[in-house]
Amino acid sequence: MIDVVTGFAAAIRFEGVTKAFGSHVVLRNLDLLVPRGAITFLIGRSGTGKSVTLKHIMGLMRPDSGRIFVGDDEITAMRERELRATRNRFGMVFQHAALFDSMDVFDNVAFPLREHSRDSEAKVRSRVLDLLASVGLKGAERRAVSELSGGMRKRVGLARALVREPEFLLYDEPTTGLDPVLAAAMDQLILETQRRKPALTSLIISHDMSAVFRIADKVAMLRDGAVVVEGTPQQIRESSDPLVVQFVSGSLLGPIDASQG
Amino acid sequence: MEVGRVATLAALALANLPVRPFRVRETIRLIGFIGVDSLPIVLLSGLFTGAVFTVESYEAFRLFGAQGLVGGTVGVALTRELAPTLTGLLVAGRAGSALAAELGSMRVTEQIDALHAMAVDPVNYLVKPRVIAATLSVPLLTALFDAVGIAGSYAVAHWELHLSDPEFWIRLRAWVDWADIEAGLIKGTAFGFVIGVVACSRGYHTEGGARGVGLATTQAVVISSVTLLVLNYFIALALAEST
Numbered sequence: 001m002i003d004v005v006t007g008f009a010a011a012i013r014f015e016g017v018t019k020a021f022g023s024h025v026v027l028r029n030l031d032l033l034v035p036r037g038a039i040t041f042l043i044g045r046s047g048t049g050k051s052v053t054l055k056h057i058m059g060l061m062r063p064d065s066g067r068i069f070v071g072d073d074e075i076t077a078m079r080e081r082e083l084r085a086t087r088n089r090f091g092m093v094f095q096h097a098a099l100f101d102s103m104d105v106f107d108n109v110a111f112p113l114r115e116h117s118r119d120s121e122a123k124v125r126s127r128v129l130d131l132l133a134s135v136g137l138k139g140a141e142r143r144a145v146s147e148l149s150g151g152m153r154k155r156v157g158l159a160r161a162l163v164r165e166p167e168f169l170l171y172d173e174p175t176t177g178l179d180p181v182l183a184a185a186m187d188q189l190i191l192e193t194q195r196r197k198p199a200l201t202s203l204i205i206s207h208d209m210s211a212v213f214r215i216a217d218k219v220a221m222l223r224d225g226a227v228v229v230e231g232t233p234q235q236i237r238e239s240s241d242p243l244v245v246q247f248v249s250g251s252l253l254g255p256i257d258a259s260q261g
Numbered sequence: 262m263e264v265g266r267v268a269t270l271a272a273l274a275l276a277n278l279p280v281r282p283f284r285v286r287e288t289i290r291l292i293g294f295i296g297v298d299s300l301p302i303v304l305l306s307g308l309f310t311g312a313v314f315t316v317e318s319y320e321a322f323r324l325f326g327a328q329g330l331v332g333g334t335v336g337v338a339l340t341r342e343l344a345p346t347l348t349g350l351l352v353a354g355r356a357g358s359a360l361a362a363e364l365g366s367m368r369v370t371e372q373i374d375a376l377h378a379m380a381v382d383p384v385n386y387l388v389k390p391r392v393i394a395a396t397l398s399v400p401l402l403t404a405l406f407d408a409v410g411i412a413g414s415y416a417v418a419h420w421e422l423h424l425s426d427p428e429f430w431i432r433l434r435a436w437v438d439w440a441d442i443e444a445g446l447i448k449g450t451a452f453g454f455v456i457g458v459v460a461c462s463r464g465y466h467t468e469g470g471a472r473g474v475g476l477a478t479t480q481a482v483v484i485s486s487v488t489l490l491v492l493n494y495f496i497a498l499a500l501a502e503s504t
Contacts, residue, residue, distance in 0.1 A: 058377070058378055060374065060377055060378070084380045084382070085380070087377070087378060087379070087380040088380045090378065092375070092378040092379075094371050094374070094375060094378075095371075096370060096371060098370060098371035098372050098374065098375040099372075099375075100367075100372055100375075101370075101372075111379070112379045112381075115282075115379065115380075115381050116379075116380065
């Protein structure tokens with residue numbers, strides 16, 4: 001299947017996915033197509049189901065109905081053991097980095113390799129040091145996680161997500177909590193990562209519109225658990241849809257009620 | 262619901278025993294934390310428990326001139342009941358709380374989600390080594406509690422109450438046999454398992470930020486302590502019936 005926005009093949013596909021927690025419906029018949037080899041942004045207000053969407057892709061949550069495909073594999077039909085194998089194809093950058101605070105920077109980045117590969121310690125070491133250098137953290141390998149600033153944590157999180165050379169890279173609000181300069185640096189890092197590995201599929205959850213206009217290939221906007229608008233950043237910028245206009249401009253006036261959610 | 266969660270996690274941890282990786286190094290580290298680091302409080306408690314039990318029972322036995330029964334009474338009470346129960350309660354308070362807090366904060370800071378995302382089973386990585394370490398540590402600490410408790414009892418009997426050595430040791434040797442020590446060790450093993458599983462379950466299922474971690478920590482200690490005391494009765498009953 002081809003993504004109409006970018007013209008690339010689909011890497012991740014949601015077909016009519018619905019998920020509710022009790023009476024609260026979070027995903028409502030969601031159809032979504034994430035193209036391979038591109039950076040896709042999933043935007044929307046807090047509580048519109050962005051994080052839940054991400055958790056479904058990783059198989060950490062299962063939908064009440066609908067199907068999810070990763071490549072040609074239907075992950076909604078998989079058992080836990082197969083899901084674990086599929087997760088090996090993913091890297092995930094968590095909103096607050098989710099680094100192991102019992103380990104230093106080096107051991108955090110080395111962790112997935114030590115768990116899953118039989119590589120020698122020398123090989124692990126050179127891989128980890130290379131990656132830390134590529135995210136601008138040369139010489140920080142023996143620092144404790146608790147000593148790191150928010151921006152550094154996110155970069156360590158990115159290095160950890162990249163260490164096993166994933167096919168899919170998922171970012172949960174990578175620039176939230178960073179100052180504008182650090183946020184721009186993080187965007188640049190995401191872009192460089194993508195350019196270094198053109199086959200990589202990146203999906204970014206965010207409400208940082210400046211990041212969208214800087215690095216996105218495709219944007220999909222969620223509202224009430226469904227995609228309401230999708231297109232290129234250019235199309236989003238030029239959209240006359242009042243919903244998009246209000247979201248992009250951050251205005252209080254428009255169809256989005258700021259007091260709801 | 263709590264019982265179901267604990268039982269499910271216990272079953273998952275047991276099912277994970279033969280699953281690679283075995284986490285030997287991590288388990289040894291945790292035996293250090295749960296067992297070795299608990300030594301000071303367990304030894305101190307053992308010493309004074311033996312001592313105070315000797316003083317109290319001596320007063321009672323003296324009323325009818327049976328001071329010679331002190332050593333045997335203290336020995337049986339310590340090995341069968343006091344050592345495993347008090348050791349269990351001490352470990353629940355010191356290590357159970359710390360395990361729950363550690364896993365709880367890992368849950369609320371998404372570190373457990375990160376394990377899932379990296380295709381690492383948190384039960385294998387976090388729960389299994391903690392449950393094994395607790396299950397091995399508590400009976401070993403119980404044995405040491407026995408030894409130190411009897412030493413404390415002897416010290417008081419000898420220097421404070423001026424009992425002769427034969428008076429103290431003859432009954433103790435005659436009354437305390439392997440079955441008593443074994444009963445204590447069986448209890449200690451069961452208590453260790455309970456502490457490990459309850460602490461991991463409360464930590465693992467923590468919800469709602471710092472407050473949730475605090476709640477999980479308290480609940481881990483309270484639930485494992487009460488469970489341990491109830492279980493103590495049933496193990497005692499089962500052991501009594503089997504002899």
